[in-house]
Amino acid sequence: MFGGEINLFAGFEKINIELSGATIHAKVGGEGDPLLLLHGYPQTHMMWHVIAEDLAKSHRVVAADLRGYGDSVAHDGDFTFRAMAQDQVAMMRHLGYSRFHVISHDRGARTAHRMVLDHPDVVRSVALIDILPTLDVWRTMDDWLARRYYHWLFLSQPGNMPRRLINNDPILFLHSALIGLSGATELFDERALAEYERAACNPEVVAAWCGDYTAAATVDLGHDRADLGRTSLIxxxxxxxxxxxxxxxxxxxDAWRAWFPKADGHAVEAGHFLVEEQPAEVLRTLTRHLQRT
Known part of the structure; x- marks a missing residue:
């Protein structure tokens, strides 16, 4: 690890679960129905610190790092969403939870989508924050979107070129990514930002970013195409x-109702990082969602 982890989850236990293809790092706290929180790029589970303690008042909350991200470690080099989903299901089973709710953002939300497809009896309800289905992103990738999602193209380039460039100045790259998706770094708690920076300075995390986006441009597309037409009523x-x-x-x-016919939701006055930009509103909406389910 690169320096010591800052703990922003009061009352939560830190765990590391050894699985066949990865070691998954997470924070666990609270009592009630199990609830898995999954983060996105280029962050870690730390993004949930603004609402995790409130969610833990009614749920057993597990905030996990995806394989290769944060303090989780990938052992087998598989960064598909299928592998990421399998990790999280195996971790939750290890903790004694065969069914659970999932709240997810960005890459974590793509992992959650794959989890519903591959493990349909596991997920009780799902919240997907600020993404479109992966197939729709690639289908609509024009010049406007490519300028804003340039990292989809850059990180998926073959060889080690992206990693070498990023590792030359990982803090600069991280800040550029955060600003590009949100408009500013000031919206992040400085302690959470320090955790994102600590992770970015680990070359293995950078390798996971690249592996993740390479899989999303190749293998993951095949998985999603094979499942076109499948729906879930959760x-x-x-x-x-x-x-x-x-x-x-x-x-x-409309895009998500092709996969989840009962999907509901709305826009929040924010950029990409809704949870950290508008935590009170997001928490209220998530709480209502969980109460209904």
């Missing part, structure tokens, strides 16, 4: 930032 909440990119080409609800 409760599904869709949230997106009104000042972000997600709703520019497509209506997010």
């Amino acid at each position: 409760p599904c909440l869709i949230l997106w930032g009104s000042r972000g990119v997600v709703a520019h080409h497509l209506d997010p609800l």
